[in-house]
Amino acid sequence: MIVWVNGTFGAGKSSACRELVELLPGSTLFDPEEVGYALKQWLPARRLAEVADFQDLPSWRRLVPEVAAAMLDEAPGTLVVPMTLLREAYRDEIFGALAARGISVHHFVLDAEETILRSRITACEEYPGNPEASARTRRWRLDHLPDYRAAQEWLHRDAHVVDTADLTPRQVAEALAALVKDGTARCPIVRSSTARGDTVAAAVLLFDEQDRVLLVDPVYKPAWEFPGGVVELGEAPTDAGVREVAEELGLELEPAALRLLAVDWEPATDDRRGGLRLVYDGGRLTPGRRAALRLPPDELRAWRLVSAAEAADLLPPNRHRRLLAALAARSGDAPQYLEAGQPAALGLPAGSTAG
Template sequence: MIVWVNGTFGAGKTTACRELVELLPGSLLFDPELVGDGLRRLLPADRMAPVSDFQDLPSWRRLVPEVAAALLAEVPGPLVVPMTLLREDYRDEIFGALAARGLAVHHLVLDPAETILQQRIRDRDDCPGDPQATARIRQWSLEHLSRYRTARRWLARDAQLVDTAGLTPRQTAERLAELVRDGSARCPIVRSSDAVADTVAAAVLLFDDHDRVLLVDPVYKPFWEFPGGVVERGEAPTDAAVREAAEELGLYLEADALRLVTVDWEPGTGPGRGGLRLVYDGGRLGGDATRLRLPADELRSWRFVTLDEAATLLPPTRHRRLAAALEARERGELRYLEAGVPAGIGAAAAG
């Protein structure tokens, strides 16, 4: 289990988390800044020169979940993580990777009033004996308050905000421990670590009157997706496509109205499972798109996009799958792919 304690600079995360590990038996403090410090030492100077925040390094965002999982293999847990995380797409990437490893994440934000934050920042002496360095850090922290103010909108939806005004670090830790124990700050999407085999998944492509395709933005994933999901045990893939459209979009499609356009073998990568990915043509929605209803704990939003627009939203393999599916749809064919590339039997006539 991960207890991620968020908040802007000066909120008191590290101090509270040091107290928190004393209240959660078997817990361990993990500061992801150590990963950032290591990357600064390891990466070439020309790679680090344009980077002002190590969170912008893809390697940092990949390593943090890896290190967290490795630490939890060594200790009983939970892992207490004091880390400012203000970009929603970075949260999606990191928490999604933790979820893929079956790790439950409790997301808490220390949220005192801004006037209190400003005063705490001004009172801090981050570099004793070096007033100029302390002044630079103080100014940098004050400037980042506006980033927190902006991020607070999505944090309020995603995490449990804790007003720490008037609380000592120990009292803050006690409040955090209560929230962890009652589960009120637990993120809702965590995939079981028991499932390690390849899977079969079914997706549905739906179109508007301009033949743009519908994509959805999942919670805790860095990329957009097609509507769809894993086929359950004993379930026909076409039935899974119908079920997923109902669960994710509030649409009730007829199974006999769907047409299979691509079958793609996706290799597993890291913690991600591979397997067969079936893509169905679900036809045009037209004005029916106004009745889409997304589950707030799974999907953030939807949009219709062209193939070129999808290139900025989908990972490369899925974009190749989409391109092949659109071509197969236009030609009335069924395509077999491997990692999004035509392979094996190639294109076969539909029917």
């Protein structure tokens, strides 16, 4: 289990977490900043110059859940993590990786009025004996308060907020320990399948009168997706598409109504399994059916109708290529076959072209 204590600088994360480790038997303190400091030593200066913060490094976001999982293997129990995460996509990426490993996360945000935060930051002497370094740190933290204000909407929606204005670090830790015990802040994480090897997945595209396509925003996943999911053992892909649409949107479809648009062979990567991805046309959604859509709150945050161009900003590149191929097939007579999102010729000699 992980207790992730979020919040901006001055909220009291570090001091409260040190106290919390004493209150949670078998717990260990893990500061992901140390992973960032290590990367600053390992990565070339030219790469570090390209980012404003080590959280912008994909390697940091990948290593944090890896290190956390390794620490829990070495010292089973609770990992207490004081770490500011203000970008929702980064939170999605890290928590999603933890969920894939079956690690539960209790997510807290320590909060206080901005005047209190500024007062605490100004009074902090991060580097005793080095006033210049302390002044730079204070300025950096003060400059990032607007980022916290901007992130409060999603933070306060997804995490349990604890107001630290009138609490000592010990009192904050006691409040956190009680909330961990009753499970109030446990994230409703969707765990990845434990199946190994390649999979078959079915996605269903649904459209409105303007031919915009419906996308869904999964919980703790950094990008939007098509409605759909992995085909279960012994299940027909069309049945899987119908089942997933019913589970994710509360929408009943008939398997016979689905039209195959694209088949994409997706190669496996370090963090994702590969396999066949089938994309179906599920038809148009009337305004009445759109109004009746119901999302499972522990799986999906939102749905949205977008144009193909708008989808480019929401989907990973390979899935956007898959969407474009499916849209092209929708106006044609035959499904498209792709490999890694790219059209692949079938049964044609090298150098030849289709008809």
